[in-house]
Amino acid sequence: MTDSTREIVKKVLEGDIRTVARLIRDIDDNMPGIRDVLKALYPHTGKAYVIGITGAPGVGKSTLVDQMIKHLRQKGYTVGVLAVDPTSPFTGGAILGDRVRMQRHSMDKGVFIRSMATRGQFGGITQATRSAIDVLDAMGKDIILVETVGVGQDEVDIVKTAHTTIVVVIPGMGDDIQAIKAGILEVGDIFVINKADRDGADRTLMDLRMMLEMETDRERRDEWAPPILKVQAVFDIGVEELLETIERHRSYIIERYGDLKLRSDPKRVKESLIQMLKDRLFETFLERISKSGELERRVDEISKGILDPYSACDILLKEHVV
Amino acid sequence: MGKVFNESVFKDIEEAQREWEAKFDQLCERAPERLKRFITVSNREIKRIYTPLDVKDLDYGRDLGFPGEYPYTRGVQTSMYRGRLWTMRMFAGLGTAKDTNRRFHLLVRAGQTGLSVAFDMPTLMGYDSDSPKAKGEIGRCGVAIDTVKDMEELFDGLPVDRLTTSMTINPPASVIWAMYIAAAENRGIPRHLLGGTIQNDMLKEFIAQKTFMLPPVPSVKLIIDTVEFGTRQVPKWNTISISGYHIREAGSTAVQELAFTLADGIAYTEAAIERGLDVDEFAPRFSFFFNSHIDFFEEIAKFRAARRMWAKIMKDRFKAKNPRSWWLRFHTQTAGCSLTAQQPYNNIVRTALEALAAVLGGTQSLHTNSLDEVLALPTEEAATIALRTQQIIGEESGVANTIDPLGGSYFVEALTNQMEEEAFEIIRKIDEMGGMLGAIEKHYPQQEIADSAYRYQLQIDSGERTLVGVNKYVTEEEIPVEILEIDDALEKLQVEKLHRIKEERDQAKVRESLERVGEACEKGLNVMEPVIEAVKNYCTLQEVCDVYRKVYGTYRDPGIF
Amino acid sequence: MAERRIRVMVAKPGLDGHDRGARVIARAFRDAGFEVVYTGLHQTPEEIVEAAIQEDVDMIGLSSLAGAHRFLFPRLMELLKEKGVEDIVVCGGGIIPKDDIPKLKEMGIKEIFTPGTPLNQIVEWVKENVKPRGSG
Ligand SMILES: Nc1nc2c(ncn2[C@@H]2O[C@H](COP(=O)(O)OP(=O)(O)OP(=O)(O)O)[C@@H](O)[C@H]2O)c(=O)[nH]1
């Protein structure tokens, strides 16, 4: 371990905010050397309880997170928040707006809030967010809340790192629920019908209950039936109950797995290892063929009709991987 | 009265126009038109020419009528500016109450009969001068008011029973108004003699200006408290000034300004009716406040459409019977956002054009911006030029000689119809979202305005839109502009004064009366009487607002892009 | 692949709520490929600085239209120093009298954009003057 790595690790463990902030930046930007830091931090992780909050845009995730922070702080927990917003596919930029709703906690030393963009073109977000969770964990945050917009596979992957995953929906989303079913319905440990002050909350509750019952391939479904809660995040109604439910889920996990260490669950370990391998392999491979100019050459050949994409794949893979 | 155009004329005109268009197109082949698109400041595409074909259906009685007659397209009063010119109302407020009072005396001596108060940011947000949030902002954009004492000083020696006072205040409007009433009563002037306006329009704050304190629902509740109280006890007071001005300043188009403002008006009307008030009791006291932007004809059409739409809304939707309820009376301010820091003297010309549009649109009162408004608070000289602009329009130019001189213009009538149609369509969308409160929650108006503002800026940056002195006809030389300085010591003075009052007052009474305000809030009762009582006992602005915040919660910026 | 992205914070200190400029510039920054953190309205300098540190931004863009720059901008610069993050580039925009600009620059504010500055000019300025912190 280099001195600078050692220094960073030490400061993270001390909870130094600037170091943590920069490290997450380095992870996000995929800077050289971060793997060594993460390796060194790994033994210090696994203490935090990770809660994923996901759902369609605008359902009130950030508002809910903001209220959860308030309640968790009142109970004396320290809290880390990762709020992930989509990167614009056209410009590569992003407006990270979740923080606006949580900004009242910015002066609270027990709360660390970080906005991240999905970026995600090259294997990105999943691994970056996972690593960022590890960093917040190592810095000593008791509870880590991860907000993602539940639209794509990436987001589903992120929530797999959480101990408890909350799926947020709003009344009158009937069709949308159908649409997201394939993606995030099966990852939800708890369902929140937010904006329950609006008409149709009971209807949505019934729909949701039916859908969950129909679901056959849910793992552990016999043991943990995902509760559905009605919440009004802006008015701080139902949030306390949500936290109690999370607490129940936590006890359930401990009972089921013996501890909270998701990493002792072989299925999860395998999944995240494969994911990591995939990211690394792809990244290394892509970097190599980009740098050598081979990627561009093949692209050129395909667009000129000299080569077909299937053969291009074969050639590239044969030369570098197989 | 019937149709203006006889069916039989259209065929000939159509034919002639086709020929003319063909000739024009031919010409264009050799020398193309000077612009690719001819657009208004609101991105509305304008045609080469307007003819009777664009207003085929025009029905004089149904669409226009005479001034003072339904649907008021040509003006709300029968005699309009032949009787009396619009009220030239200039906004003033700076530093301490004493400073502003001095300026008010000057204005009254100069013949002004309406006063207009600008408050500083802490006051506008319901904070006292000793709040940490007030640091650096006391007395900067207006006068600081902490207690009824400040209010008394502000109007010291002024005949408030004969003047009308307009106060630009929103979240804490109920408290500031209570202070005004209390100050008058302390001088022996009964409330029913008081005349004036409080802006008191929170919906546009959530949409555009972002001066907010409480969530939307309780905000509207407090507004209806003032409407109810005003209707019963201060009958000469305009309890809301439903404002499109700030919506436009935030970057909306003319139609969005029109639609969102009227939709706000609809929301207040519905809320007041729900309170149990009769529409004809309160609607005559509603007034409006529009922006006059640089696009001359579009603005005129907007004002005319607004009057006609409101008349229809009141009559058809709310079944108002009193013609006064059908009136859309409005104040206008020229567009601050149209002014440029570059070549600031050009702003005099912009303001003059905008003021002219407001006058041709039939405004009831007008504020003209000073040329240095973009740079800082206006100097006295700049404010005088702005006032003179109005006087020249009113008394030299002759435009006020006849009423609605543009009525019947093919272009203006077509534009008026088009804007009405588009605005009603937006209102329909808002209705579908559950009215303005629902729309605000869905961020619909906020998002629409953000999009318009961004598009406008991109058009300027790309040069598609000309801004003289900014992206065309740019000059290097700096024109020095005199800037009004506010003394930094003022902050200390104001805070000391507040602390003195806080020490000397009867603390038991303060506690008691604040409790009574809290009780009214919790029980959903009208807060006005308890608040008047509280401010008479020297409860501060923030103390009362803190009670509101405690009971109702606070609103935070949703950050819409 | 290692790739530094520029992260900027758009902040509105003070009580004034005129955020048209702030919103428009945030969008322009996004369209320029930056990651933009927005803190919302009515922020104190303390809140802005704390958020900037947690978000590890390279630049803070402050918007002020109501004369608040005289107290709030200096206070923010002071805080950045106190916290040891004076390498965050700060620029300002809005209604700021010419005479105040030299004073603001003296206390470390890199640039003041007065009304009418084209968006792309601001974006270019950022690209030229703001380098991701900690790279190099
Ligand atoms: N009526 C109602 N509105 C709510 C409730 N919770 C949140 N909202 C509003 O819903 C809007 C969106 O809230 P956010 O918290 O930003 O939603 P989000 O899911 O984080 O949004 P994205 O991050 O953009 O996907 C805001 O205007 C909230 O005030 C609720 O319980 N009832």
Ligand SMILES: [Mg+2]
């Ligand atoms: Mg969010």
